[in-house]
Amino acid sequence: RVKPCAFIDLEQHNDERGNLSVVESEWTAGFPIRRVYYLHDPDPGSSRGGHAHRALEQLIIAVHGSFTITVDDGERRARYRLDDAGRGLYVGPMVWRDLSDFSEGAVALVLASLHYDEADYYRDYEEFLADARRPR
Ligand code: TYD
Numbered sequence: 001r002v003k004p005c006a007f008i009d010l011e012q013h014n015d016e017r018g019n020l021s022v023v024e025s026e027w028t029a030g031f032p033i034r035r036v037y038y039l040h041d042p043d044p045g046s047s048r049g050g051h052a053h054r055a056l057e058q059l060i061i062a063v064h065g066s067f068t069i070t071v072d073d074g075e076r077r078a079r080y081r082l083d084d085a086g087r088g089l090y091v092g093p094m095v096w097r098d099l100s101d102f103s104e105g106a107v108a109l110v111l112a113s114l115h116y117d118e119a120d121y122y123r124d125y126e127e128f129l130a131d132a133r134r135p136r
Pocket of ligand 1 (some may be wrong): 035037039049050094
């Protein structure tokens with residue numbers, strides 16, 4: 001199991017009208033939410049991600065449909081199927097991630113701890129591995 005990744009069950013308010021799930025900045029996600037973006041209308045068969053972050057923390061929720069997130073901390077790899085809008089996957093810093101196997105019309109909501117900063121990305125896997133395996 002990749003250590004800095006885990007499912008987080010969201011606060012639920014479900015009744016006969018349907019379901020309502022809540023994310024409170026800091027309380028649910030464990031970090032202040034500074035940015036929200038979402039992946040939608042995936043091209044069939046496409047994959048995304050293919051990078052890691054130096055400092056960014058994220059909570060990723062399949063608000064519609066399903067997809068798979070493969071995470072890799074440089075030592076171990078794990079796969080999570082996101083198919084429940086009532087929970088999110090926390091992905092911490094220094095985790096390489098790939099998103100794949102999107103169901104048709106799936107929507108991936110991403111709550112992020114920092115504003116967009118290209119300097120926070122590792123886009124080269126070998127460079128990521130070298131830093132992830134370096135003793136701190
Ligand atoms: P990228 O992070 O590669 O997407 P994914 O992780 O889903 O594969 O981002 C795709 C493009 O969008 C890239 O040119 C950077 C840009 N982008 C922003 O400008 N702001 C953002 O907040 C995000 C997430 C991406």
